[in-house]
Amino acid sequence: MNQDRENFGSNIAAIMALAGSAIGLGNLWRFPYMVGQYGGAAFIILYILSSLFLALPIFLAESIIGRSTGSGTFGALEKLAPGRRLKWAGLVTVISPLIILSYYSVVGGWSVEYLGYSIVKGFGLDISGLFGQFISLPVMPLACHTVFLGLTALVVLAGVKSGIERFNKFSMPVLLVLIVIIALYSISLPGASGGIEYLLKPDFSKFTGDAVAGAMGQSFFSLSLGVGTVLTYSSYMRKKDNILITGLGTAGFDLMFALIAGLAIMPAVFAAGIQPDEGPGLIFQTLPYIFAKMGVESLVISRIISILFFLTIVIAALTSSISMFEVGVAFLTEEKKMSRSGSVLVILAGTWILGALCSLSFGPLSDVKIFGSTIFGLCDKLTSNYLMTFGGLLFVIVVGWIMGRDKVRDEFTNHGTLKANERIFNLIHFFIKFVAPVVILLIFLTNF
Numbered sequence: 269m270n271q272d273r274e275n276f277g278s279n280i281a282a283i284m285a286l287a288g289s290a291i292g293l294g295n296l297w298r299f300p301y302m303v304g305q306y307g308g309a310a311f312i313i314l315y316i317l318s319s320l321f322l323a324l325p326i327f328l329a330e331s332i333i334g335r336s337t338g339s340g341t342f343g344a345l346e347k348l349a350p351g352r353r354l355k356w357a358g359l360v361t362v363i364s365p366l367i368i369l370s371y372y373s374v375v376g377g378w379s380v381e382y383l384g385y386s387i388v389k390g391f392g393l394d395i396s397g398l399f400g401q402f403i404s405l406p407v408m409p410l411a412c413h414t415v416f417l418g419l420t421a422l423v424v425l426a427g428v429k430s431g432i433e434r435f436n437k438f439s440m441p442v443l444l445v446l447i448v449i450i451a452l453y454s455i456s457l458p459g460a461s462g463g464i465e466y467l468l469k470p471d472f473s474k475f476t477g478d479a480v481a482g483a484m485g486q487s488f489f490s491l492s493l494g495v496g497t498v499l500t501y502s503s504y505m506r507k508k509d510n511i512l513i514t515g516l517g518t519a520g521f522d523l524m525f526a527l528i529a530g531l532a533i534m535p536a537v538f539a540a541g542i543q544p545d546e547g548p549g550l551i552f553q554t555l556p557y558i559f560a561k562m563g564v565e566s567l568v569i570s571r572i573i574s575i576l577f578f579l580t581i582v583i584a585a586l587t588s589s590i591s592m593f594e595v596g597v598a599f600l601t602e603e604k605k606m607s608r609s610g611s612v613l614v615i616l617a618g619t620w621i622l623g624a625l626c627s628l629s630f631g632p633l634s635d636v637k638i639f640g641s642t643i644f645g646l647c648d649k650l651t652s653n654y655l656m657t658f659g660g661l662l663f664v665i666v667v668g669w670i671m672g673r674d675k676v677r678d679e680f681t682n683h684g685t686l687k688a689n690e691r692i693f694n695l696i697h698f699f700i701k702f703v704a705p706v707v708i709l710l711i712f713l714t715n716f
């Protein structure tokens with residue numbers, strides 16, 4: 269392994285970093301809505317099954333590749349399959365997180381703006397057109413995208429230990445406390461029980477093929493799979509750390525956060541008597557309206573809750589964007605022998621430009637359509653429908669079919685020293701080798 273490569277200081281640090289990558293907008297703006305849409309507790313069960321039997325094996329495959337090679341995605345595939353040109357497929361997984369980062373940073377920027385708005389002004393009841401107006405402006409969203417991406421770059425610039433590890437170790441507990449406070453407040457609102465019922469009451473009539481596909485897609489996105497972030501972070505794991513515990517810990521945190529986020533959001537939505545919405549609409553339109561309604565009762569509480577909420581979103585989005593940024597930086601420092609600061613600058617410039625185009629696609633560039641989508645929509649569809657699944661497939665095939673069973677076992681069990689890992693190795697290997705590729709192929713084909 270490369271001698272001057274930094275590692276995370278402990279197993280907990282690795283879990284915090286990976287959980288930071290996993291917990292993000294996916295948990296806050298998609299999961300709660302999907303749970304309600306697809307039958308409450310019934311969907312939660314599906315989601316847990318999909319996390320355990322599909323997402324976890326892919327996660328472990330990425331981890332095994334990353335830690336065994338001690339390289340970012342491109343170099344890792346070159347080491348594992350020299351001469352097979354697989355590294356070029358690996359290059360796709362260097363580029364895809366940077367595409368996600370570009371549009372993710374635009375949304376991160378909106379959250380920064382809304383955090384500022386909550387602090388300076390607070391939301392009034394006349395906010396209905398605010399979101400649409402704001403995102404179509406040419407300058408302000410760009411400025412916020414710049415701030416968000418700049419913050420991401422600063423953390424990455426500080427390095428694996430003093431930047432990424434330190435930031436995640438500090439922000440993950442903060443995030444948990446914030447979301448629990450908001451959930452407790454939300455549950456205490458009159459009329460909140462409708463939201464709790466929406467989330468938890470199982471409705472098996474909604475247990476459809478769509479729900480299954482939705483659960484799988486969501487677990488994929490939420491655990492940040494197929495884009496080399498898990499691989500790259502795992503390459504910073506110490507040899508004595510436990511890959512299985514890290515995977516279970518990350519998936520557990522991610523699920524717990526998603527559930528609490530549901531309890532933070534849905535009860536408040538129902539208490540305000542509104543229909544839940546998906547995606548940007550939920551966070552940037554429905555919730556500010558709810559904060560404004562709260563303000564009629566108590567201005568102070570409304571301001572505090574909205575500040576805490578948008579702070580949660582900004583931090584959750586930052587810890588995810590940092591992981592995507594690092595994939596690009598690992599590639600440039602390891603493969604192109606660039607300095608960390610030079611690499612950060614290059615990635616910053618590239619993602620800033622693509623992000624700016626995504627941002628402008630809500631305003632001045634809204635007429636530019638590629639394959640029928642705006643630039644923002646295209647980046648989103650391309651990555652979530654095709655590139656992430658492609659990467660997932662690539663990683664499980666490498667571990668299941670190319671790496672060699674003994675090598676995989678050695679890495680997974682720390683050379684036979686982890687007895688519990690040893691015991692379930694056959695099962696995990698079976699899922700990585702046979703189940704995951706088939707299921708991912710099915711998802712890929714349905715996306716077509």
Ligand code: PHE
Nearest residue numbers: 290292293294489490492588
């Ligand atoms: N998992 C993150 C979320 O839930 C998104 C993400 C995807 C982060 C891919 C990194 C890589 O928001």
